[in-house]
Amino acid sequence: MSLPPGFLDELRSRLSLGQVVGRKVLWDSRKSNQAKGDLWAPCPFHQEKTASFHVDDRKGYYYCFGCHAKGDAISFVRETENVDFIEAVRILAGEAGMQMPERDPEAGREADRRAGLAEVMEEALKFYRLQLRTAAAAEARAYLDRRGLSPEAQARWDIGFAPPGWQGLGDHLRAKGIPDDTLIEAGLAKRSDRGGKPYDVFRDRILFPIRDPRGRVIAFGGRAMDPGDGAKYLNSPETPLFDKSRTLYNHGPARTAAGKGQPLIVAEGYMDVIALAEHGFEAAVAPLGTAVTEHHLMHLWRMADEPVIALDGDTAGIRAAHRALDLALPLLAPGKTLRFVLLPEGQDPDDLLRARGTPAMQELVDTARPLISLLWQREVEARPLDTPERRAAFDKALATRTATIRDASVRRHYEDEIRRLRWDLFRASPGKGARRRATPPPAKTSALARGGLSEEALRETVILAILAATPAVMDDFAADLEGLAFSDPARAAIAHDLMTGAAPADLRDRLAAHPQIAICPAIRRAGDLETARLCLSEELAKLAASRGHAVEIAEAEADLAGEGAGEYLTRRLALSGRARDRAGRAGFAEDRTAYERADNGALVDRDERARFAALLTEIGFEKPGGETT
Missing domain, CATH: 3.90.980.10 (DNA primase, catalytic core, N-terminal domain)
Known part of the structure; x- marks a missing residue:
């Protein structure tokens, strides 16, 4: 059976030889360097105890220094599965998600x-x-x-x-x-x-x-x-030989150089690639008359885990970088990403190398920006962030972009990093969105305090424990948490770790060791979003009311020293006290209420609903069977 032109090239470009061989061998972790695709294992073709079987994952070839077996992914499957060439191709095509072509006599x-x-x-x-x-x-x-x-x-x-x-x-x-x-x-x-x-x-x-x-x-x-x-x-126009959406200038030599550890650099044109290679950056490529495509990215990631996109620093170069960013996001995988170098405006790699030499270019490559940095900068600079609506648009834009990442683990880490960046941005720049809150004087201890924790400290710790128990609720309360001033630096640090995904796995258990925290329903029902939302809303309200009352007392003390005392001041303190009492009355002791869900999805106290139904029946509005009169 003859295969269509280019089919085997496409198959090899989609496969990782390391993954194919890895099903049959156990890699020697001391000798292998997986980041560079340099893999060693005992040979699967002859009996040995030492790792003499070498796989060059980037080039797609293996060689055994003991028995001298060598080949690519197809030959490996042929030898290990005892199948012919076409059957080996069929097996690999299935793994690569490619449809085997029908028999074609042409x-x-x-x-x-x-x-x-x-x-x-x-x-x-x-x-x-x-x-x-x-x-x-x-x-x-x-x-x-x-x-x-x-x-x-x-x-x-x-x-x-x-x-x-x-x-x-x-x-x-x-x-x-x-x-x-x-x-x-x-x-x-x-x-x-x-x-x-x-x-x-x-x-x-x-x-x-x-x-x-x-x-x-x-x-x-x-x-x-x-x-x-x-x-x-x-x-050249596209021909049976040339497809510009799949072709990279200097592909072959760049693949060899990248396999030797050189950084893979993607430039814009022929002269940039030639200038880079002539100055020692031999793993340089360029797309041909088109922006970087998905096929280009697959080729690039076969050569290196983190290709560097080096573009002019002008408007056109920045737009090209953003196009590459948006194209790459859905395709990101563990270890596979892009980094970006934006050159000084008006210069391309050729200009920079001729003006400032190899060290200047090397410095830019060494400090190339990660993809998420460029994504963050684009969205931050896209709009002012001085109103809730603009900040909401900012959040939505970032959420829309990260939602396109298909790999769940990469998407989760992007969301964690964006949460950390957002925390740092709004905490450091209150004028851009963080809430300004007066810092109240230290709260006095109360009956709630246990083990040296003040009432305020206990509330803050409960909030942190709820977040540790159900991290998924954080996005719902992001604005409240960003503006929340913790009274203790240690708790502020814990909050930062939670918001950025850096908190230790046992944090909930450590926080819940306090008896007054352990009884919170959201702690006992970890992972229950509805319970976490209810309890977190309640604790934030209690903390805000308590702090508000403390501020009122502090201001009243200052007014009493002057001429501002009077009935107005007394009224303010009374209202503030009642607000604090209402917020704190609910507590978070054991919740013994029986609930049922109404038609609109809301939770309703079952006894209260029964009493209301009885009242309707008594006044003749509703019959006992539930029918309206």
């Missing part, structure tokens, strides 16, 4: 046709390389020299030149017996609307060959020499 002929097109592209490259040495390319050579590309560098990158004429390449290849249809199919020529011979796609341009990961020339990118040309940069 597939073999299609593969031959693609191989023929690749040979034509190599002939075109030879022609363009020769043209760079001619008198017609004098200005092109001068341009490359001004950009810092020596003749040796030009040779390393196979840079060529397309002469200004309309038929230069076409006539050359026709003389070698290559028909016009093949030139058009390869993307080297276009049909004439006037009925003449097909004309060259590239004219009067410096040409950069574009290769697939295996090193075959599949397309060209051309930089116009005429300033009046409508397209400064022009890529």
Whole structure:
């Protein structure tokens, strides 16, 4: 059975050899470096006690230094499962979520046709390389020299030149017996609307060959020499060989360099990639005439866990960074993310390297910003945060973005980190959203105090214990918690850990060790959202009322020293005291009330509902059977 062109390449790009092999071996943790895809284990093909079987997960190959077994994921499945080639591909395709193609008798002929097109592209490259040495390319050579590309560098990158004429390449290849249809199919020529011979796609341009990961020339990118040309940069049209949404410039060499530990850098164009590689950043790639796509990200993550997106610091570069951010969010996985370098405005990597050298670029790469940092900055700068409505829009925007993350563990950590950043932002900048609350004088101890805790300290500890018991309720009370001033730095630190997801697992048990806290229904029914909401609302109200009354007393004491005393002051204190008493009357002792759920979903006291029904019956409004008269 023949497989369609590109099927195996796509299969290999989706698979992790480490995961395939990992089902059969136990990795040697002392010798392996999983972050770099460098994995070692005892060989599954022969008996041994030492780890001589090596997997290079980034390159997708294995080799045993003992029995010399070697191959890729397909050969590994063939040998370990004792199946043929097609069956091994079928097994791996199922793991990769790919549909096996139906038998296609044309597939073999299609593969031959693609191989023929690749040979034509190599002939075109030879022609363009020769043209760079001619008198017609004098200005092109001068341009490359001004950009810092020596003749040796030009040779390393196979840079060529397309002469200004309309038929230069076409006539050359026709003389070698290559028909016009093949030139058009390869993307080297276009049909004439006037009925003449097909004309060259590239004219009067410096040409950069574009290769697939295996090193075959599949397309060209051309930089116009005429300033009046409508397209400064022009890529080959899409062909059976070239799909720009799946192709990265310098893919193969960058994969090799990334496998040796170099940072994988994604730049915007050919000259940026060449400049980076010539200055030692050999794991540099660029998309081709399009923004980064999902296919690009899959290729990038096969090469490195955290590719660095290096873009110009202007408006267009920032927009491109934001597009890459939004594209990557749903695809994030444990260990797989992006980092971002935004260069000084008006500079690209080539400009920076020529002006300030390798150390400046290395510093930017070393300090590249994590994806969440860019996401946070974008949303913070998108609107003022000085009103509840704007802060609500801010919260909604962040929640919408994080909800797109498909991996549950990554999504949870993003939510925790955003909660921490939000806490820090609003606590540090009250004018932007945190509630301003007067700090009351220390509360006196009361009958509630046990073990040295004041009433205020006990309330604060109950609130923390409820949050520890049911963390999911935090988002419902985020605004109240952000503005809550704790009377003790230790409790403030616990609150910060809870809000940021850094609290220890046994925090609830430690807080609930206090007898007056352990009886709270929300502590005993940990994880019950409804109970947690009710108890937390009650405790926040009690704490606010108690603090409000304390502030009133403090102000009354100050007024009594002056001329402000009188009936008004007495009335204020009486109202404040009654409010405090009402808030504190409920307590959080054992709740023995029997509830049932009404039609609208609310919890209703069962005895109270029965008494109300009896009253309706007594006055003739409702019959005992429940029918309305």
